[in-house]
Amino acid sequence: MKLLVTGGAGYIGSVVSALLLESGHEVVVLDDLSTGHEDAVPEGARLVRGTLRDTAAEVLGGAGFDAVLHFAAKSLVGESVEKPGLYWDKNLGESLALLEAMRVAGVPRIVFSSTAAVYGEPESTPILETDPTRPTNPYGASKLAIDTTLTEYARLHGIGAVSLRYFNVAGAYGRQGERHDIETHLIPNVLKTAQGERDAVRLFGEDYPTPDGTCVRDYIHVADLGRAHLLALEAGAPGTHEIFNLGSGSGNSVLEVLEVCREVTGREIPAEIAPRRPGDPAVLVASSEKIRTRLGWKVERDLHTMVADAWTFLRSR
Ligand SMILES: NC(=O)c1ccc[n+]([C@@H]2O[C@H](COP(=O)([O-])OP(=O)(O)OC[C@H]3O[C@@H](n4cnc5c(N)ncnc54)[C@H](O)[C@@H]3O)[C@@H](O)[C@H]2O)c1
Numbered sequence: 001m002k003l004l005v006t007g008g009a010g011y012i013g014s015v016v017s018a019l020l021l022e023s024g025h026e027v028v029v030l031d032d033l034s035t036g037h038e039d040a041v042p043e044g045a046r047l048v049r050g051t052l053r054d055t056a057a058e059v060l061g062g063a064g065f066d067a068v069l070h071f072a073a074k075s076l077v078g079e080s081v082e083k084p085g086l087y088w089d090k091n092l093g094e095s096l097a098l099l100e101a102m103r104v105a106g107v108p109r110i111v112f113s114s115t116a117a118v119y120g121e122p123e124s125t126p127i128l129e130t131d132p133t134r135p136t137n138p139y140g141a142s143k144l145a146i147d148t149t150l151t152e153y154a155r156l157h158g159i160g161a162v163s164l165r166y167f168n169v170a171g172a173y174g175r176q177g178e179r180h181d182i183e184t185h186l187i188p189n190v191l192k193t194a195q196g197e198r199d200a201v202r203l204f205g206e207d208y209p210t211p212d213g214t215c216v217r218d219y220i221h222v223a224d225l226g227r228a229h230l231l232a233l234e235a236g237a238p239g240t241h242e243i244f245n246l247g248s249g250s251g252n253s254v255l256e257v258l259e260v261c262r263e264v265t266g267r268e269i270p271a272e273i274a275p276r277r278p279g280d281p282a283v284l285v286a287s288s289e290k291i292r293t294r295l296g297w298k299v300e301r302d303l304h305t306m307v308a309d310a311w312t313f314l315r316s317r
Pocket residue numbers: 006007008009010011012013030031032033034035036037050051052053070071072073074075090094113114115116165166167168169170180
């Protein structure tokens with residue numbers, strides 16, 4: 001297939017681009033490099049530098065694309081609370097520009113990076129796709145609005161859409177890994193502390209209603225996540241919008257992650273207890289039953305592998 005990957009110079013988009021190329025697809029990356037890196041775009045993919053709003057119509061027009069994989073977004077929860085307008089504009093506004101460009105150019109399919117943040121504070125665990133969506137921050141709200149827009153575009157314009165709601169993505173794949181300049185994610189922060197880049201990792205809260213008092217999350221290896229995109233590409237039937245959670249189905253606490261990082265690195269990794277981070281739910285674990293039964297996807301890599309691959313990647317830089 002001839003594929004447009006928006007955000008393909010970022011963490012997850014660059015891994016998925018590499019997997020798509022390995023499967024024999026043609027890949028064009030559209031990225032404004034606002035948080036991505038030119039040298040993260042895998043060899044064999046063509047990079048077009050620009051925003052979705054300014055560039056998508058030109059890139060897609062008359063070029064015979066079979067599908068779009070849409071990763072480009074702003075995705076820092078804290079920043080979204082400080083600048084909600086930016087998140088509505090960049091996430092919903094630019095996605096609308098992309099969808100309109102697809103409609104005009106007649107591109108039939110899209111796979112979209114949605115997020116567990118659309119669910120907000122869950123009522124029960126594991127989270128099902130049919131559970132209530134009550135996002136607690138503008139990031140999650142803007143992603144949910146894009147999901148709603150996709151349902152409309154499928155119904156009214158006949159596109160085939162698939163939303164994948166990622167839980168906590170971690171790990172690396174070959175030359176592609178996590179390189180956020182403002183890093184908020186737990187695993188890279190712990191590993192950067194192991195490298196001596198920080199004095200101590202801050203553990204946000206030890207008084208949650210969980211077995212060890214720290215938050216529980218569902219970690220998924222970026223390569224496992226990437227494989228789901230290849231399956232989702234085949235699944236987007238015209239006129240339908242399918243939503244799948246994407247996690248491992250089991251949870252690990254912040255302290256468990258720290259322990260695995262200590263095992264993998266063989267380093268002590270100083271840690272200190274810090275106040276709770278506003279907006280963090282105690283437990284977020286996905287039910288991935290739907291994608292398992294419908295698309296035959298399953299997890300192949302465990303938390304130890306995620307940390308080991310992220311560590312190898314970090315040390316290679
Ligand atoms: N990392 C996670 O754990 C996680 C979890 C759930 C969902 N997601 C979603 O997955 C997607 C990818 O996340 P990531 O961690 O790889 O982020 P990232 O910041 O590494 O990648 C995003 C890429 O999109 C580009 N971009 C942003 N806005 C753009 C625009 N308007 N036009 C063109 N390019 C633009 C950036 O330059 C960057 O290369 C995002 O949509 C994010 O919301 C990530």
